[in-house]
Amino acid sequence: MEGGIIMGARGWHHISYSKMATDSGGEVYQLRRCARPQLSEFGFGLRDHSMTDNWDDHGDAITMTIETIFPNFVLQQLRNCLAVRTIVPKGTHESELMWTAFGYEDDDEKRTQGRLKQANMMGPAGLIAMEDGMIGGLVQKGIAGDLDRAAVLEMGGHGIEPIPGSRVSEGSVRGFWTGYRELMGL
Numbered sequence: 097m098e099g100g101i102i103m104g105a106r107g108w109h110h111i112s113y114s115k116m117a118t119d120s121g122g123e124v125y126q127l128r129r130c131a132r133p134q135l136s137e138f139g140f141g142l143r144d145h146s147m148t149d150n151w152d153d154h155g156d157a158i159t160m161t162i163e164t165i166f167p168n169f170v171l172q173q174l175r176n177c178l179a180v181r182t183i184v185p186k187g188t189h190e191s192e193l194m195w196t197a198f199g200y201e202d203d204d205e206k207r208t209q210g211r212l213k214q215a216n217m218m219g220p221a222g223l224i225a226m227e228d229g230m231i232g233g234l235v236q237k238g239i240a241g242d243l244d245r246a247a248v249l250e251m252g253g254h255g256i257e258p259i260p261g262s263r264v265s266e267g268s269v270r271g272f273w274t275g276y277r278e279l280m281g282l
Contacts, residue, residue, distance in 0.1 A: 099262075113160060151210075
């Protein structure tokens, strides 16, 4: 998929995006539905493929964005499901992840229902985004696991610069920690 990461001027914020084919009137959905079985050989799959239908809200063909605003706010678009994620620290070993889905006031009933269906893909019980909710906990455990050691993240470079045309980068994570260290005077 075409996509990339755009970093904020100081690297604290970023937007990760990707583009994929959109369905302008049923053609892509009909082709996909004919090209793949309803269920896998193991009996798993979507019985209602309309959950994966999408339309181009803004004329840019972007179907996935994750915009992180330092330190704890994320605005996301997954197909046509729009959501806000906030992380609220509850102490040194605990945080709360809040996920709020929304739509546009002028959405017709079909778009509202489409966004609601797609909301099932994200959140703590999401079909494809369950790992998003647990990653913070894993990172927290990893950091607390050995406070006398350090880790170096170098996937996709060494700094906070974006990699044109690619989302394979930890630059946004390094940008977050750059902002954190600056605020903490480290």
